[in-house]
Amino acid sequence: MLILAQAWSEAYAVVDRNVAVEVSGGGSGQGIAALIKGTIDIANCSRNLRPEEAAAALASTGKEPKEFVVGHDALAVFVHHENPLEEISMEQLAEIYRRDGTLTRWSQIGVGLPSGRNKIVRVNRQSSSGTYEFFRDHVLGGRDFHLASLDMNGSKEVVELIASTPGAIGYSGMAFATPDVKVLRVSIAPGQPAQAPTAAGVVSKRYPISRSLLIYTLGEPRAPVRKYIDWIRSPEGQRIVADTGYVPIRCEGKDAAGECVDAGTE
Amino acid sequence: MRRRWHRVNEALIEALIRLCGISATIFVLSIFLFVCKEALPLWNDKGFHLREFLFSDQWYPTSSVTRSYGVLAMVAGTFSVTLLAMLIAAPVGMGAAFYISEFSTPRVREILKILVELLAAIPSVVWGFAGLTITSRLIVRFTNADVGVNLLNGAILLALMSVPIIVSLAEDALKAVPDSFREAALAMGATRWQMAWRVLLPAARNGLTGAVLLGFGRAIGETMAVLMATGHAVNIPGSVFDPVRTLTANIAAELGEAPAKSTHYEVLFLIGVLLFVLTFTVNLAAGFVIRRERRT
Numbered sequence: 001m002l003i004l005a006q007a008w009s010e011a012y013a014v015v016d017r018n019v020a021v022e023v024s025g026g027g028s029g030q031g032i033a034a035l036i037k038g039t040i041d042i043a044n045c046s047r048n049l050r051p052e053e054a055a056a057a058l059a060s061t062g063k064e065p066k067e068f069v070v071g072h073d074a075l076a077v078f079v080h081h082e083n084p085l086e087e088i089s090m091e092q093l094a095e096i097y098r099r100d101g102t103l104t105r106w107s108q109i110g111v112g113l114p115s116g117r118n119k120i121v122r123v124n125r126q127s128s129s130g131t132y133e134f135f136r137d138h139v140l141g142g143r144d145f146h147l148a149s150l151d152m153n154g155s156k157e158v159v160e161l162i163a164s165t166p167g168a169i170g171y172s173g174m175a176f177a178t179p180d181v182k183v184l185r186v187s188i189a190p191g192q193p194a195q196a197p198t199a200a201g202v203v204s205k206r207y208p209i210s211r212s213l214l215i216y217t218l219g220e221p222r223a224p225v226r227k228y229i230d231w232i233r234s235p236e237g238q239r240i241v242a243d244t245g246y247v248p249i250r251c252e253g254k255d256a257a258g259e260c261v262d263a264g265t266e
Numbered sequence: 267m268r269r270r271w272h273r274v275n276e277a278l279i280e281a282l283i284r285l286c287g288i289s290a291t292i293f294v295l296s297i298f299l300f301v302c303k304e305a306l307p308l309w310n311d312k313g314f315h316l317r318e319f320l321f322s323d324q325w326y327p328t329s330s331v332t333r334s335y336g337v338l339a340m341v342a343g344t345f346s347v348t349l350l351a352m353l354i355a356a357p358v359g360m361g362a363a364f365y366i367s368e369f370s371t372p373r374v375r376e377i378l379k380i381l382v383e384l385l386a387a388i389p390s391v392v393w394g395f396a397g398l399t400i401t402s403r404l405i406v407r408f409t410n411a412d413v414g415v416n417l418l419n420g421a422i423l424l425a426l427m428s429v430p431i432i433v434s435l436a437e438d439a440l441k442a443v444p445d446s447f448r449e450a451a452l453a454m455g456a457t458r459w460q461m462a463w464r465v466l467l468p469a470a471r472n473g474l475t476g477a478v479l480l481g482f483g484r485a486i487g488e489t490m491a492v493l494m495a496t497g498h499a500v501n502i503p504g505s506v507f508d509p510v511r512t513l514t515a516n517i518a519a520e521l522g523e524a525p526a527k528s529t530h531y532e533v534l535f536l537i538g539v540l541l542f543v544l545t546f547t548v549n550l551a552a553g554f555v556i557r558r559e560r561r562t
Binding site for chain 1: 323324325326327328329330331332339398402403406410412413414415493497498499500501509511519520522523524525526
């Protein structure tokens, strides 16, 4: 969700000139590690904080991390644009990516690549990525990834590598899709209807790999940080979510504490 | 009085110079001790086995099932990339040094030397970028390789990065050979090629070996370019078209996320110790080779 954080910080520079938002990437794990050390105000995160991470943050800074939902996302599965494949099932994805998985050749799922290459080149994220963990927990059912995948530092690198590698398959947030790669429709099992990763698919829960985009702060955020998060969750901030290619939260109203209540998709 | 002041001054300067001389050693030693200290808690860690670390290729530091910390695949990756790079860089670098030092006209020599120095000044991340966007795509287009970011791609970049070092050091080594050697060879009726091959090469052997080994050191420690260009895949390569991961790239990619004092964090420092030991062994071996040659 790095591109979203950057878009917010750029837009916010106009909203409040007195606050400079500095963004740095590297995956959800980097943000959480920095949050635990107490060196940052906001950790953007595309997976939920684990209980032991919350405990570590409390132990190191004395504050309980607080969670804000700021958008929704679907994981899109990409292949090279020459690849004739149009849809893939969750089972097939798991067999391609899991440790000792059985799918290693495109011919096994009936795909012939124009270049004559046959090996499935698995493009993955490095282990600090929230996307990586989300994929592992929801597609592989918590099992390990197969080693020897190409582990990229960011979602943008994933898409760029797939665009230049005929036999590649990979995944990232839907916002990173470019015209150079083909986005696959995803089904639960072969034969079942496949769904494209669209806002409609995420909201209707028909797309099987969707998740929430989160912000964590240490305890109750300080006034300027609070103002920034409120702005992110306002229609203006949420328009940026949609413009960046993610799915905005639908603010249904405010709860007793004045929090924006998210209708939710999960 | 004046004399006394002079003597104090002298002693002071001497002490300062001595401090500068040993400071490099002190820095290296303290870095080594710090890295060891960070890795030390592993000895009492039940989840860590040294045998697994050295002889397993299963690198699962963040698994939610069973964690394992085997670095064999990355050791293989580091050595395969570095050796292949040297296989490319050593002949090219030597050839360039011989040309610059022995065969070119003074004008061409000056231009080439400036260009080689320019090559040495390119930051490694720029090389990595070139590897990611140019050479890797050429490899996919012109070979049957499945991926462009692979062992060969990394080795080509490392070779390009270490060639300038090899060229300038090898050229210095050739320059150190006394002109009387050249004059004697030419006077005996040798062609320039015979002079270079039969006289200069043996005479400058120590310096040339040193040049290649320093190039090797440059290549084994390189991080950014190989991180971007080798595919970063934990994989024991079976061919030059397989993607690999190096020890340095793994530290760079994972140290930021590993929670401080966790086993993962400590293992990354142990990889640092391993790298230290590897480069130290290479340098020591090089020292032995050079010294033995000097004696004979």
